[in-house]
Amino acid sequence: MSINTILELDGQRVQLSVKRAKDVADVNEVSGDRWLITDFGGSVPRLMMVDAQLKYAEIKLQRKLQEMGEGDENSRILTLWKKKRGENSTEVLFGVVPGANMGVYEDLAFESRDLHLTFSFNRLLLATLEKYGLKQNVVVLFEHDRHVDYMVGKQGRILGAGRMSSFAATSEAKLALAETIAEEMKLLEKENHQKIDRIIHFGYYRSEAVEGGESQSTVQTSSTAFGQTKVGDAKTGWVGEDGQATGGADASWVIALAELLECTPEVLSPSRLSMGDGSFLITSIPKVLPLLKAWDAVNKDLDKAAYSGQRLAPWLTAAVWVLVIGGLFVHFWFERNAALIQADARQLKSKIEQQGQVETVVELSDAEKDMVRFAGQLANLTKIYDAKRIIADLSQARSDRKIQLLHLLITHENQLPTILVEGRIDNPFSVASKEHEKFLSALRSKGYTLLENQLDTDILQLNFKLKLTRERES
Numbered sequence: 001m002s003i004n005t006i007l008e009l010d011g012q013r014v015q016l017s018v019k020r021a022k023d024v025a026d027v028n029e030v031s032g033d034r035w036l037i038t039d040f041g042g043s044v045p046r047l048m049m050v051d052a053q054l055k056y057a058e059i060k061l062q063r064k065l066q067e068m069g070e071g072d073e074n075s076r077i078l079t080l081w082k083k084k085r086g087e088n089s090t091e092v093l094f095g096v097v098p099g100a101n102m103g104v105y106e107d108l109a110f111e112s113r114d115l116h117l118t119f120s121f122n123r124l125l126l127a128t129l130e131k132y133g134l135k136q137n138v139v140v141l142f143e144h145d146r147h148v149d150y151m152v153g154k155q156g157r158i159l160g161a162g163r164m165s166s167f168a169a170t171s172e173a174k175l176a177l178a179e180t181i182a183e184e185m186k187l188l189e190k191e192n193h194q195k196i197d198r199i200i201h202f203g204y205y206r207s208e209a210v211e212g213g214e215s216q217s218t219v220q221t222s223s224t225a226f227g228q229t230k231v232g233d234a235k236t237g238w239v240g241e242d243g244q245a246t247g248g249a250d251a252s253w254v255i256a257l258a259e260l261l262e263c264t265p266e267v268l269s270p271s272r273l274s275m276g277d278g279s280f281l282i283t284s285i286p287k288v289l290p291l292l293k294a295w296d297a298v299n300k301d302l303d304k305a306a307y308s309g310q311r312l313a314p315w316l317t318a319a320v321w322v323l324v325i326g327g328l329f330v331h332f333w334f335e336r337n338a339a340l341i342q343a344d345a346r347q348l349k350s351k352i353e354q355q356g357q358v359e360t361v362v363e364l365s366d367a368e369k370d371m372v373r374f375a376g377q378l379a380n381l382t383k384i385y386d387a388k389r390i391i392a393d394l395s396q397a398r399s400d401r402k403i404q405l406l407h408l409l410i411t412h413e414n415q416l417p418t419i420l421v422e423g424r425i426d427n428p429f430s431v432a433s434k435e436h437e438k439f440l441s442a443l444r445s446k447g448y449t450l451l452e453n454q455l456d457t458d459i460l461q462l463n464f465k466l467k468l469t470r471e472r473e474s
Contacts (some may be wrong), residue, residue, distance in 0.1 A: 004030050007285065008038035009121065009204060010145045014281060021273040021281040027108055033115040037124060037289070038105070043078070043095035045122040045151055045161040050090055057082055057090035065096065074099030078298055080126050081158055093151075093158050095122045109299050117297040125151045125161075127291035128200060136197040139185060139261075141254070143203035148177065152188055152196065160188045174253035182260035199265040201254045202284040206275075301406055338364065338372070390419060390470075397442035402427060402435055419448075419468040424461055432462035443468065 005016045006024060013024045024030060052060035058077050065071045081093040109116045121142065129140045133154035142149040146166045152159040164184070166177040185196055251267045258265035270284040341364070364372075387410050394405060407422040425432035433455075440450060452467035 002032060004032050004034045006030060006034060006036045008036060019273060021275055035117050037119045037121060039121045040097040041101050043097050043120065043122060044163045045095055045125060045149060047093050047158055047161045050092060051088055052090055053088055054082060054084050054090050057092050061092055071096050076102040078120055080122055093161055095120055117294060117299055119292055119297050123296050124288060124292060125149060128288045129153060130155045131291055132200045137194050138198045138200055139196050141199060141201045159192050159194060171250055175256055178253040178257040182257055185261055196261055196263050198263055199254060199258050201251060202268045202288055204285060205282040207280045207282060300404060390417060393446050397439050403439055416469055421466040424463050426461050428460060429457045429462055436462060436464060
């Protein structure tokens, strides 16, 4: 299944392919399944301690941000990582997105005919840190425009996160930025009694269009071009995978930063993608994109489950056919052997009758009967109700989009599905109960039978657990 990858960063939106990239004015112009990796209009990674238990950390964090004059009650906190610190303290790694901005991305996913998953660039930083920081502390740097987003720590422990910017794009400004970042990193080392061992750098650079189209002569060679040029033990430079120097995207400041921190730098080699107008997109983002998983998306769990189900569908279909064919083979094999056993029994009975010693013929053993029964059950696997149909019915029933479906479990007994659904409605009980009843009515109209309905109310939300079944259509 082909996935269209779209990057939305610093006011630019581009679609990536293997060797080219193109500007995208509207995400809906891209047909087919999509992965949109976005900065949500400038959401910066942050690490903050709040006085709350782990499960209430986001509520306390939102109030704390409002008291600081940052965001409002409609702002969305995208939690990347959190960890308990003491009895009533939690450390949270997060990004803040204005509610209006978040609504745009939710509408894109809801209105798309195909699968659409939205990811945060902050999640990409965390995925990179978790890969390279298995046993040692690393600082991951994401350079774009004049900004550097950073995340420090290792798998299971985050020391710091944020953004720093240079006043210009010149080499001198970047060296000054390196000194500023080094001061911040040394402060984090001192506060946490930790040593940073490694720097991982990836970036995004858009060259200007030049006269002469995509001529290679327009690109100057640099010893610190983005890529795999060796400097001591460090991998540095922006040299593309095709061996061409990228020019303009100078990463020498990363070496200077590594010297100040006395650690090892590594600049991930970029792809050099033609934009078709004489300009190039020079980025190492494709090196770390495979680290993102579907469940890292900010979409509802039902959307992510649908994506995972579609990706696994060919394998599940093949597995079912193997089981069905194997079951039929076993069924026919036992049927044939049962006929042979019955024929032998008849011959034996005939011989005994001739000798005047009639005895009862021994039937199949319980083990043999169980094997025949199991073969029959395998042959009936094709009658199991389609899980994709159930997911589609649930999605259509929550048409107002105020109902959040958090967990879904589908089992089968006697070819009939048993569906366990857990969800939440973010409204006071008087409103939420009506929405809940509409949701149940929509499911009943589709042929579902409600077996259990458990409700748990809070001040501003209603939690529910449903147990459903459905008769197979004739």
